[in-house]
Amino acid sequence: MAVAWLIWPLMLSLTAHFANSLTEAESLLKFKESLTNTKPLDSWTLDSDPCGGTQRWFGLLCKEHSVFGLKIEQMGLTGNIDVSPLIDLPGLRTISIINNSFTGKIPEFNRLTSLKSIYLSNNRFSGDIPSDYFTPMGKLKKVWLSNNEFSGHIPISLATTLPKLRELHLENNQFNGIIPNFTQRNLVHVNLSNNRLTGEIPPGLSKFKASNFAGNPGLCGAKLAATCTQPGISTASISIDGDMKDDYKSKYYISFGTLGFLFILIIILFFYLKRRKMMQRASEQDNDDDDQEIQVSKAISLVSMLKNI
Ligand SMILES: *[C@@H]1O[C@H](CO)[C@@H](O)[C@H](O)[C@H]1NC(C)=O
C-alpha cells in the first residue's frame, strides 16, 4: 500500500510526459510545416519511420535509430523556420540548410543547445545577430554563416563563449566593426573575407593568412597592405583613434574651407568699401563745389545787392 502511494505520483508524471512529448516523426513534420517549397521532403510522412532502415526520410542523418542531423541542402527551401519542434529531438547535433533561399533574421537555432555544428551558408539571411546569440550554444565546433547578408558587429559570444570552436566562416556578408579577440586554441579555419570589418587583426587570429581577411578595406595590420596608424595599442582604441582622425580631418577641411571663403569675402568687402569711399569722396567734392557755387552766387548777389543800395 505504501509503495503504491510512492509510485502513483511517478506514474502520473510519466503519463503526462508521454502525452506532451511528440515522436520524432511528429516533431519533424511540425518543423516541415514552417517551410515552403517542400517537394523534396515528400518522403516525410507519418506512416513511416524517420530513421527507418530501408526508407529513411530524405535529408536526415541518423544514429542508433534517432535523428542526429538535419541536412536539407540545395532544395530551394524558404519560409520562417520554426525551431521549437526541433527541441524535441534529443539526439540532434548538426543542422545544415546550405544553398536554400531562406531570408530574414537568423532563426532561433540557439534554442538547440546541444548543437555541435550549424551551416547556414548560401542563403539570404540578413540583419544583425544579437551579440549574445551563441552564449547558450557552448558545444558548437563549426559555424558557417558565409554568403548571406548578415550585418552589424560579429557577435562577441562567438569569441567569448564557444571554447570548442574549430571552424568559423563569416565570409561574404556585411559584418562591420572590429574583429573580437578570438582566443580558441582549436580554431583552425577562419574566413572573414569580403565584409566591412575595420581596425587591427586581433592577436588571437594573427596565425591566419591575409587571404582569410581579404576584401575588408578598413582592416589593417602587419599582414595586410594597410599598416595600422598606431601599432601596439588595442584594436578598440585603434578603431576609435581612426574614427577620430577622420573626424579631425574633415573638421580641418571644413575650417580651411570656411577660412578661405571668409578671406575672399573680406577682400570683396574691402574693395567694395574702398570704392564706396572713393565715390562718397567724389560726391562730397561735388557737394563742396555746389556749396562753393552757392557761396559764390550768394557773394555775387550780395555784391549786386550792395551795388543797388
Ligand atoms: C551550393 O551551390 C553551389 C552553386 O550552385 C555549388 O557549387 C555547391 O556545391 C553547393 N553546395 C552545397 C553544399 O550544396
Ligand SMILES: *[C@@H]1O[C@H](CO)[C@@H](O)[C@H](O)[C@H]1NC(C)=O
Ligand atoms: C588577445 O588574445 C591573446 C591570446 O590569444 C592575448 O594574449 C591578448 O592579450 C589578447 N589581446 C587583447 C587586446 O585582448
Ligand SMILES: *[C@@H]1O[C@H](CO)[C@@H](O)[C@H](O)[C@H]1NC(C)=O
Ligand atoms: C575565404 O573566402 C573567400 C571568399 O569566398 C575565398 O575567396 C577565399 O579563398 C577563402 N579563403 C580561405 C583561406 O578559405
